[in-house]
Amino acid sequence: MDTEKIEIGDLVELSTKKLVYGGAAIAHKEGKTIFVYGSLPDEKVVARIVRKRKGIFYAQTEEVIEPSEKRIEPACPHFGLCGGCIWQHIPYKNQLAYKQDIFSETVKKISKIYDFEIEPIIPSPEEFGYRNKMEFTFGSDDRGVYLGLHKRWKFDELTPVAKDCLLIPEELRKIVAFVENMAQGEAPYDPRTGKGYIRFLTLRWSFFERKALIGITVTNLIEKEIYKFWFEALSKEFPKNIAGGFITINPAGSSSQGKYIHLFGEKRIKEKIGDKIYTISALSFFQTNPKAAKSLFDIVLEYAEPRSNDTIWDLYCGAGTIGIYISEKVKSVLGIESEEVSIEDAWINVELNNVKNNHFIHGRVNTVLAQLLKDNIAPDTIIVDPPRAGLAKKVIHKIVSFAPKKVVYVSCNPSTLARDAAEFAKYDYILKKARPIDMFPQTYHIESVALIVKK
Numbered sequence: 001m002d003t004e005k006i007e008i009g010d011l012v013e014l015s016t017k018k019l020v021y022g023g024a025a026i027a028h029k030e031g032k033t034i035f036v037y038g039s040l041p042d043e044k045v046v047a048r049i050v051r052k053r054k055g056i057f058y059a060q061t062e063e064v065i066e067p068s069e070k071r072i073e074p075a076c077p078h079f080g081l082c083g084g085c086i087w088q089h090i091p092y093k094n095q096l097a098y099k100q101d102i103f104s105e106t107v108k109k110i111s112k113i114y115d116f117e118i119e120p121i122i123p124s125p126e127e128f129g130y131r132n133k134m135e136f137t138f139g140s141d142d143r144g145v146y147l148g149l150h151k152r153w154k155f156d157e158l159t160p161v162a163k164d165c166l167l168i169p170e171e172l173r174k175i176v177a178f179v180e181n182m183a184q185g186e187a188p189y190d191p192r193t194g195k196g197y198i199r200f201l202t203l204r205w206s207f208f209e210r211k212a213l214i215g216i217t218v219t220n221l222i223e224k225e226i227y228k229f230w231f232e233a234l235s236k237e238f239p240k241n242i243a244g245g246f247i248t249i250n251p252a253g254s255s256s257q258g259k260y261i262h263l264f265g266e267k268r269i270k271e272k273i274g275d276k277i278y279t280i281s282a283l284s285f286f287q288t289n290p291k292a293a294k295s296l297f298d299i300v301l302e303y304a305e306p307r308s309n310d311t312i313w314d315l316y317c318g319a320g321t322i323g324i325y326i327s328e329k330v331k332s333v334l335g336i337e338s339e340e341v342s343i344e345d346a347w348i349n350v351e352l353n354n355v356k357n358n359h360f361i362h363g364r365v366n367t368v369l370a371q372l373l374k375d376n377i378a379p380d381t382i383i384v385d386p387p388r389a390g391l392a393k394k395v396i397h398k399i400v401s402f403a404p405k406k407v408v409y410v411s412c413n414p415s416t417l418a419r420d421a422a423e424f425a426k427y428d429y430i431l432k433k434a435r436p437i438d439m440f441p442q443t444y445h446i447e448s449v450a451l452i453v454k455k
């Protein structure tokens, strides 16, 4: 086939090469680059072209002609169609090896820093059932109302995966099935027509307490009592596993964040990471794979090499989790976080752990650092754990202005970590070592910790 004529919807035969960040295997055809999903290196597949962006074609494998010897049968029947997992056809030990290689290649290629140590990836203790938070969308078809996730490549279509989802623990799958039954007769919100009102089911789970907070997001609250009845019914059916229930109102149906109304039971659950206890409220950020988070926090501790007289700043601190984990080894910790609910949880967390040397400032990192610069104070070590977009240049500029000896960078995106490491290098802050940690088995996501030191 002449690839000049490749169009979205075409089926093409491809020979795949290595996997890249994002989870696809690369293939080339007559000079064109195609990212092939649902494939492995060194396979011959038939794939459907689903997208073209910036000269790169994206394809989804439909038939495997010559499989890799590594290929396995995916555990989930929805694999391929569901937009959730993309690596269930790869054995876990190979997922880890691919992540190690992709991490190394991505960081080196983007940062152009080659002279640093990359330590071996730390596996997640659980390959499935590891997620403590999941958000499913209400949809409906001829069989009735269901809970699903977006279809891969079709962001306005759902697939009814929720009660089968293997990324959440079994108790949550049962809760989902029960909610699905109760929701028959409700009208799921359809963003294309603006009709309907019930939008998302949010589940937050404590592996420590084996209890859930259940949230329903609506675009329009018609009858609050009905959801209260749902939570009561859930609590009767699963007396040990339901902690509380809430609704959020988001008129655009764009996310589960919105006006929060607590309706039933507890407002918070508690999770344990190492020997620390943390509270999780309905809408605050918390590490999604708490069992793997222990490895992450331990590496932060190892890289920070805390001394009893050290002052630590924990930027993007969420509910104060990392700072509290490190607190007994240092003189003091200052956490900075923009979400008020997380700061509220952080203050509860210091009480829960009887920590006396942590303080938190509510605000955006850039603004708070500007104020701290004026106050003329400085830490020994700065820990950062920013969202996927990484650090803004102006934030890096401020961080180095405090002249910390070390920056410990927790990253959920190797591309932005690499970009930021290159920016730090301009100020003589050198990337010394990094370690990937697998927090998200069955997906391409790579969490890591990097140590950046003052020359």
Ligand SMILES: C[S@@+](CC[C@H](N)C(=O)[O-])C[C@H]1O[C@@H](n2cnc3c(N)ncnc32)[C@H](O)[C@@H]1O
Residues within 6 Å of the ligand: 285, 286, 287, 316, 317, 318, 319, 320, 321, 322, 336, 337, 338, 339, 342, 363, 364, 365, 366, 385, 386, 387
């Ligand atoms: C990846 S989470 C890290 C949370 C925390 N370190 C933990 O381990 O739970 C990033 C956090 O940064 C916060 N955040 C995002 N942008 C921010 C900003 N400009 N200033 C302060 N906090 C911000 C988010 O609300 C979120 O809690």
